[in-house]
Amino acid sequence: MTESTNYATYENVENTLSANRDDLRYDWSVDEVTDLFKLPLMDLVLQAQLVHRRYFESNKVQLSKLISVKTGGCPEDCFYCPQSGHYHTDVAAEKILALNEVMKQAKQARDEGASRFCMGAAWRNPSDKDLEEVCAMVEGVRDLGLETCATLGMLTEPQAKRLKQSGLDYYNHNLDTSEEYYSEIITTRTYESRLETVNYVRGAGINVCCGGILGMGEKRADRAELLANLANMDEHPESVPINMLIPVAGTPLEDQPRFDSIEFVSTIAIAKMMMPASVIRLSAGREKMSDELQALCFLAGASSIFVGEKLLTAPNSGPTRDNDLFARLGINRDERAVMGS
Numbered sequence: 086m087t088e089s090t091n092y093a094t095y096e097n098v099e100n101t102l103s104a105n106r107d108d109l110r111y112d113w114s115v116d117e118v119t120d121l122f123k124l125p126l127m128d129l130v131l132q133a134q135l136v137h138r139r140y141f142e143s144n145k146v147q148l149s150k151l152i153s154v155k156t157g158g159c160p161e162d163c164f165y166c167p168q169s170g171h172y173h174t175d176v177a178a179e180k181i182l183a184l185n186e187v188m189k190q191a192k193q194a195r196d197e198g199a200s201r202f203c204m205g206a207a208w209r210n211p212s213d214k215d216l217e218e219v220c221a222m223v224e225g226v227r228d229l230g231l232e233t234c235a236t237l238g239m240l241t242e243p244q245a246k247r248l249k250q251s252g253l254d255y256y257n258h259n260l261d262t263s264e265e266y267y268s269e270i271i272t273t274r275t276y277e278s279r280l281e282t283v284n285y286v287r288g289a290g291i292n293v294c295c296g297g298i299l300g301m302g303e304k305r306a307d308r309a310e311l312l313a314n315l316a317n318m319d320e321h322p323e324s325v326p327i328n329m330l331i332p333v334a335g336t337p338l339e340d341q342p343r344f345d346s347i348e349f350v351s352t353i354a355i356a357k358m359m360m361p362a363s364v365i366r367l368s369a370g371r372e373k374m375s376d377e378l379q380a381l382c383f384l385a386g387a388s389s390i391f392v393g394e395k396l397l398t399a400p401n402s403g404p405t406r407d408n409d410l411f412a413r414l415g416i417n418r419d420e421r422a423v424m425g426s
């Protein structure tokens with residue numbers, strides 16, 4: 086009896102519990118999050134998958150395509166980043182891409198099944214002239230029927246409003262780690278400035294995409310604080326990218342040991358439990374993950390990926406491998422990841 090009761094309960098959870106945003110919490114303490122990390126992995130993953138199904142269709146993953154519209158030569162010194170002008174990496178500085186090149190890549194992304202097109206730039210912040218060029222890209226890409234996302238560095242309040250006016254759907258600006266650890270990996274800007282830009286983006290009515298990187302040598306307490314900082318924002322970011330560090334030759338983090346897979350899955354599950362209505366994106370580092378690890382991440386509530394052979398400058402899992410994996414896992418691509426939106 087107990088077994089069938091359990092199944093019935095499970096069916097109930099999937100079929101009858103409707104998403105209720107009043108349930109969302111914004112008052113997480115770091116200790117409470119740290120306690121979640123101590124739970125057995127199976128309990129975390131099960132809870133995360135159940136909570137995921139209250140807000141999202143099961144077995145669906147949303148696909149975003151990322152391109153670099155301005156590569157390399159960045160004045161910032163982010164220790165993880167191959168595009169910083171402070172380090173000698175294989176990435177050369179380039180000029181901003183022409184609109185017709187961006188449109189060509191956006192059409193290709195749409196034909197390959199992506200529903201969102203994300204444009205990244207290696208800037209500390211865009212100049213107003215740069216911003217106008219990006220706004221023209223946003224308008225063009227929207228006209229193709231794709232959602233748009235940009236990640237251009239720090240913004241002023243008027244710049245966030247200008248991006249909204251051009252039709253930008255999402256802005257990506259990561260907290261990346263805890264406030265304390267942030268100052269050990271970046272000296273050229275502050276955590277406070279990250280929060281300020283996120284607030285301008287939110288205030289302008291653009292969806293917030295904000296997450297972090299795991300495996301930079303941070304402690305579990307830093308990961309717990311990062312998640313608390315994300316979940317305690319006035320509204321949860323609609324999109325939460327969780328990146329596994331890609332250690333790139335020439336950057337200060339090039340020799341960082343590979344991050345523990347189980348801790349990675351736990352972090353995804355906890356992010357989903359804390360921000361159940363948000364889309365957790367399995368982001369950088371997927372290329373080096375096994376099929377089984379990616380499957381565990383989807384079970385833990387990740388429901389979005391970057392597609393294509395390349396991220397901004399680093400390699401990514403290509404379409405052949407991704408299509409094969411999705412077919413074997415019974416996963417379908419999701420055009421609109423948020424239920425009812």
Ligand code: SAM
Binds near residue numbers: 209258329330332397
């Ligand atoms: N320049 C803008 C900024 O820093 O906000 C936007 C582009 S920046 C490359 C976007 C994000 O990429 C960073 O916040 C970081 O999370 C991620 N990233 C960069 N290099 C990475 C690496 N080697 N491994 C994993 N994630 C990385």
Ligand code: DTB
Binds near residue numbers: 296
């Ligand atoms: C995010 O959180 N991950 C993406 C996106 N936002 C811009 C970037 C990953 C970059 C990986 C290193 C590279 O390709 O240069």
Ligand code: SF4
Binds near residue numbers: 159166168170206207
């Ligand atoms: Fe520049 Fe962004 Fe890379 Fe930092 S993460 S060096 S701001 S491109």
